[in-house]
Amino acid sequence: MKVSIVENILKANDRIAEQNRNFFKSKGVLTINVMSGPGTGKTSLIEKTINDMSDNINIAVIEGDIQTTYDADRIAKTGAQVVQINTGGACHLDANMISQSLNQIDLDCVDLLIIENVGNLVCPAEFKLGEDFNIALLSITEGDDKPFKYPLIFNVSHLLLINKIDLLPYIDCDIKKIKDGALRINSDLEVLEISCKTGEGLDKWYDWLLKKLENFKKTKK
Ligand code: MG
Numbered sequence: 172m173k174v175s176i177v178e179n180i181l182k183a184n185d186r187i188a189e190q191n192r193n194f195f196k197s198k199g200v201l202t203i204n205v206m207s208g209p210g211t212g213k214t215s216l217i218e219k220t221i222n223d224m225s226d227n228i229n230i231a232v233i234e235g236d237i238q239t240t241y242d243a244d245r246i247a248k249t250g251a252q253v254v255q256i257n258t259g260g261a262c263h264l265d266a267n268m269i270s271q272s273l274n275q276i277d278l279d280c281v282d283l284l285i286i287e288n289v290g291n292l293v294c295p296a297e298f299k300l301g302e303d304f305n306i307a308l309l310s311i312t313e314g315d316d317k318p319f320k321y322p323l324i325f326n327v328s329h330l331l332l333i334n335k336i337d338l339l340p341y342i343d344c345d346i347k348k349i350k351d352g353a354l355r356i357n358s359d360l361e362v363l364e365i366s367c368k369t370g371e372g373l374d375k376w377y378d379w380l381l382k383k384l385e386n387f388k389k390t391k392k
């Protein structure tokens with residue numbers, strides 16, 4: 172009985188996610204869903220991305236958190252449009268929350284919408300939001316066993332960003348083990364190593380984004 176209720180919730184969610192996706196497409200907006208555990212650097216990644224890319228592309232952000240507007244306040248300082256969703260206890264965003272936040276954001280001139288999911292390695296991966304791409308962010312401080320313990324997020328993601336590589340000299344973390352584990356779950360997964368602190372590897376992340384934006388604009392015509 173419990174299983175069928177969960178299935179129905181996910182089916183209803185997928186329908187709204189599809190509506191969101193069509194809406195984003197009609198606005199010409201590429202949408203990415205950034206998922207990770209708490210404290211891995213999602214907001215830092217988004218801040219850095221806006222600061223480094225805002226000359227070329229217009230980015231808007233939806234921030235998901237259980238409580239507070241801390242992250243939205245940080246993003247607002249970059250000058251980008253930002254909406255904070257407080258889930259009031261729920262440990263993930265769902266398509267309906269995204270749908271209801273869209274009247275607070277003007278997507279007409281936006282190229283890229285970044286959704287920062289609630290910090291949680293588990294259920295954000297179960298709920299489609301209407302995104303074009305899922306990004307999993309992992310920090311080397313979380314340990315190299317995460318792909319083995321939390322396979323779903325690696326399975327549904329298109330790109331894995333391994334963050335905080337500037338800390339490698341101080342931490343016992345085998346990046347090859349992370350990569351091998353993640354690729355065993357999802358052989359199509361792209362993997363990049365980055366440091367939001369030093370900026371190392373971010374150029375490859377920006378190239379990835381620009382390529383996706385280019386392809387997206389081509390399919391629109
Ligand atoms: Mg955050």
Ligand code: ZN
Pocket residue numbers: 261262263291294295
């Ligand atoms: Zn949840």
